[in-house]
Amino acid sequence: DADVTQTPRNRITKTGKRIMLECSQTKGHDRMYWYRQDPGLGLRLIYYSFDVKDINKGEISDGYSVSRQAQAKFSLSLESAIPNQTALYFCATSWTGSDTQYFGPGTRLTVL
């Protein structure tokens, strides 16, 4: 069973639509992260959360919002999707006191 799950795994949507990507973890970690990966590039941090009441912007937060509904759940929203948000999105978790991050399988999002 996967410790970090992401839903959906694939999504095609149209410009202007609101989209939510969800991440759940069973690792008991307090910290969660959202990254995006564009073809041929490394991952860039969108938002991160160190606990339920803590939300922080990463490198590229414009056009995105997040919600930490519980320690185990962290959602990423695109309020009005645009084509240049087409990318692979990864959720990751870690716990206070460790540098190691554990990544989910990714969500492939296409905005037409």
Place this chain on the structure above:
Amino acid sequence: DAKTTQPNSMESNEEEPVHLPCNHSTISGTDYIHWYRQLPSQGPEYVIHGLTSNVNNRMASLAIAEDRKSSTLILHRATLRDAAVYYCILRDENTGNQFYFGTGTSLTVIP
């Protein structure tokens, strides 16, 4: 944010050692050096990390230069399953646990 520089790609023969280099000349004294790898169609996975001393684990070894401006990930015997993109990352202590991924090194393992 501290940056790293890696070769875009490398090749290795199966069952031979692989040395993946990384330059990080602007590293600060408290930055940890992390290595992750990303297999095709998967999320990144942790490989190893260190601060000053060389480190070994079941997956790899990490050799850190004395001045800490470069490091080398060593895979002792490459297998076909080691074909992946390898990222060298500096954790910026001043920004919590943020990682700054570069473009990594794409490792091809030749049978």
